[in-house]
Amino acid sequence: xxxxxxxxxxxxxxxxxxxxxxxxxxxxxxxxxxxxxxxxxxxxxxxxxxxxxxxxxxxxxxxxxxxxxxxxxxxxxxxxxxxxxxxxxxxxxxxxxxxxxxxxxxxxxxxxxxxxxxxxxxxxxxxxxxxxxxxxxxxxxxxxxxxxxxxxxxxxxxxxxxxxxxxxxxxxxxxxxxxxxxxxxxxxxxxxxxxxxxxxxxxxxxxxxxxxxxxxxxxxxxxxxxxxxxxxxxxxxxxxxxxxxxxxx
Numbered sequence: 080x081x082x083x084x085x086x087x088x089x090x091x092x093x094x095x096x097x098x099x100x101x102x103x104x105x106x107x108x109x110x111x112x113x114x115x116x117x118x119x120x121x122x123x124x125x126x127x128x129x130x131x132x133x134x135x136x137x138x139x140x141x142x143x144x145x146x147x148x149x150x151x152x153x154x155x156x157x158x159x160x161x162x163x164x165x166x167x168x169x170x171x172x173x174x175x176x177x178x179x180x181x182x183x184x185x186x187x188x189x190x191x192x193x194x195x196x197x198x199x200x201x202x203x204x205x206x207x208x209x210x211x212x213x214x215x216x217x218x219x220x221x222x223x224x225x226x227x228x229x230x231x232x233x234x235x236x237x238x239x240x241x242x243x244x245x246x247x248x249x250x251x252x253x254x255x256x257x258x259x260x261x262x263x264x265x266x267x268x269x270x271x272x273x274x275x276x277x278x279x280x281x282x283x284x285x286x287x288x289x290x291x292x293x294x295x296x297x298x299x300x301x302x303x304x305x306x307x308x309x310x311x312x313x314x315x316x317x318x319x320x321x322x323x324x325x326x327x328x
Contacts, residue, residue: 099320108162110138112283114169115176116290117146118297120304126319127154130296132169132287137296137327142319143312151179159183167279169287171195172269190280191273194289197223203266205259212246213263219270223277232278239274243267296328 112132119125120142127150128140139158144150167188168180172195180187200220204213219239226235250264280288300322310318 099317100324106162107138107158108164110163111166112169112285112287113138113163113165113167114287114290114293115180116171116293116297117144117173117176118294118301120301126297126300127151128293128296128323129154129158129163130293132167132292133285135292135296135328137323138163140319140323143316146173146176148175148179151176152183155179155183167283167286169290171290172199172273188279188286189276190286190288191276192288192290193223193226193277194291196220196269196273196277200266200270203262203269205262208263210259210263212242212250213259213266215242215246216263216266216270220266226278227281229278229281232281235278236274239270243271247271299326 110131114130114132115128116130117125117127123145124143125145126140126142127144127146129138130136131138139154141150141154144154165184165187167190168184169190169192170176170180171192177189180189197220200223201217204217204220208214208217219235219242223235226232247267250260250267253260280286300319303322304318307315307318
């Protein structure tokens with residue numbers, strides 16, 4: 080049985096790494112619902128990607144980027160030039176990302192990732208809060224992912240407003256600025272600001288309610304990348320180009 084030598088394998092890899100693909104010619108104009116998210120490789124550098132929320136196929140991804148307004152706008156402008164005009168964008172709540180999306184697509188509907196909101200809210204409220212306001216707030220975060228219908232979303236919004244009427248004004252007037260109370264304030268602020276954009280998905284199942292599909296893609300990508308961590312910067316960038324090309328889902 081013929082065995083290929085290690086040197087031959089290295090030559091083949093080197094050949095293709097020096098010739099990255101140009102990208103896939105997708106019909107961006109037909110895509111209406113998109114997931115946007117990024118992940119770090121070596122802070123502050125990472126990967127930023129857009130995914131079709133219906134097919135879970137990568138639309139456009141770039142490595143060696145930071146989630147700054149400049150880098151985000153560069154990707155969004157590329158997508159515009161290629162015909163992308165999405166109705167909705169599901170995002171994790173990164174403020175620069177939302178501002179950049181609204182700048183490029185002023186009419187876009189922002190769907191906040193309910194998993195991110197729940198995870199961060201529970202972290203700030205602690206596992207076993209002692210304060211009454213934190214206990215009730217924690218319950219609101221716990222049931223967030225159970226909302227699936229318009230009726231349930233309306234009920235949830237009423238519950239948040241009831242909590243705010245009971246505890247919000249008291250918290251705003253409080254002089255307490257300890258670490259526990261400060262985290263509860265952060266949880267309150269995040270939830271009340273995210274509330275208008277939490278439940279667009281209940282009226283349109285094509286809108287992703289979380290960024291989980293793209294995070295799953297990043298997880299598989301990182302697992303593959305761990306086998307090739309000795310690559311130079313240029314080869315690493317080209318490696319990811321090949322990955323995005325060969326594994327768009």
